[in-house]
Amino acid sequence: RRESLTRLGFKFKNREDFPDCQLILEAYQKWGITFVSELTGDFVCAIWDQSCDRFFLVRSPTSWRNLFYLRKQDGSIYFSNTIQLITEQKHCSRRVNTNKVISFLMLRVVHEMNNTFYQDVLKIPSGHYLECVAGRSPTLKRYWSVEAVQAHPLILTSCDDYYEAFRDLFQTVVSDYIPTGQVFTHLSGGLDSSSVTAMAAHILQQQARSLIALGYIPSRDKQNPCANWNYSDQSYMEAVVQKFNNITLHPVSSSKQLFFHQQYYSWLDEPVLNPMNITWMMTCVEKARASGSEAILVGQGGNFTISWPTAPFVSFSELNLWHQMRRVLSQVKQSCYASISPPPWQLFSAIHAKLAATYRKNFYIEERLKKTGDPRAAVFNYGMSDYAANFFSLTRHVFQMEHLDPTQDRRIMEFCLRIPLSILMKQGRSRLLVREGLKNIVPDVICERTTRGMQLPDWAIKFEQQKLVFKDWLHAWRHTIIAEFLDIPQLLQLLHRWDYARVEESSGKTHVHFQITYRHKFLRALEVGSFLAANRLV
Incomplete structure (x- = not known):
């Protein structure tokens, strides 16, 4: 903040005397939309420039703040930093975004980042801005990248x-x-x-x-x-x-x-x-x-x-070799995944088998992109x-x-x-x-x-206390849209096999198995199901 004010020609002032919105406005007036590359903080903002008839929705490269928008058929745009205000609009349907749900269940975290679980509601990814010009479709532009x-x-x-x-x-x-x-x-x-x-x-x-x-x-x-x-x-x-x-x-x-x-x-x-x-x-x-x-x-x-x-305990030379091998073998490895072994996300996911088979190819393509370069690029970009x-x-x-x-x-x-x-x-x-x-x-x-x-290491105690509630949820979801995404029979079978004493006494590989099966696969599936049910997505 101090550096930004100095570059703009102002003496340092606190937020009460010079609020963030005024700082952003001054930066835009000085640098235009390229101001997004000049600020270092965590911000989202909306800017209407009447002089060139342009409207911008902007989000910083790494941001803990969201920015959502809903585009109507007549071209008008509703936007908000909270999704609740968007979904309460009468123009916003409760249609579920199938691709986003599947991506979430398959742990595909680098694509679909401008989508939400709501079909009609989009969001600005970090390091991007949306440019709106009258008579044209809005354009989402990335202004920051790891490669740059x-x-x-x-x-x-x-x-x-x-x-x-x-x-x-x-x-x-x-x-x-x-x-x-x-x-x-x-x-x-x-x-x-x-x-x-x-x-x-x-x-x-x-x-x-x-x-x-x-x-x-x-x-x-x-x-x-x-x-x-x-x-x-x-x-x-x-x-x-x-x-x-x-x-x-x-x-x-x-x-x-x-x-x-x-x-x-x-x-x-x-x-x-x-x-x-x-x-x-x-x-x-x-x-x-x-x-x-x-x-x-x-x-x-x-x-x-x-x-x-x-x-831990990987030498620099091994890291270099590891990256080189991934670059060379990635295409071959990814193309062979389906025939030689289950994909890595399958251990952590209770996605319906039909959906997994249909969308698996998309996952391989994405994995190939992730594995052939710096993995941080997929995270930040x-x-x-x-x-x-x-x-x-x-x-x-x-x-x-x-x-x-x-x-x-x-x-x-x-x-x-x-x-x-x-x-x-x-x-x-x-x-x-x-x-x-x-x-x-x-x-x-x-x-x-x-x-x-171990984060929340005593999770099994809570699981044991709520297992009957989980059973009721799964039975209630069997004839809803949730059953189209989750493998309900598999989840009921896992719940039937649950043995609190064995989980608590387990160690080594057996303990890791229980962690993956129940803490990750089972509870993440319940999280998706309960989210869809609570928000009445159809």
């Missing part, structure tokens, strides 16, 4: 220079995101949330300010079910707290049932990708809001920026942040709570895309930008950890 950023690599002298540059930039960005008043953060004990919390504490310490970290603690203690997964990350959370004297850890536990968020479906344009996470995330929102806060610092997008790549924007938009409008994510800031994202891969991983170690760049800020025990925490 990577065309201008950052060249520094040594690895240490890169890590120092990252630390300075990250400190600047986190400082920009720290709100006034009491500061709250999500703290899971992982690299991303720990990096944001630790850097915020470091900055606030110099200002004699404190922060409250919200961390989910399982309802009971249990042995780690797998070698690389921790049932509880409480010890890592406490390591961050002990390093700084201005952090207070507020343990969070949730008595909420699974799918409690059905009451908020009218605010969402699609189901929640991981219905497990929303349980504890919403509890954090309510706890922070009850304390008077209007914002929470998070590290939601770090896996594709500051801590990419997440795969096609708006992977939209899945987080779905939930964050809900909390913004219903609870007046902002989620602020420095790891998805445009400056951070472009820095990570412009640096050599050897800075991100080498010699059998990955996620080096955080591990090396934030030494002495993030505790060593976290920088060097090789395990991951």
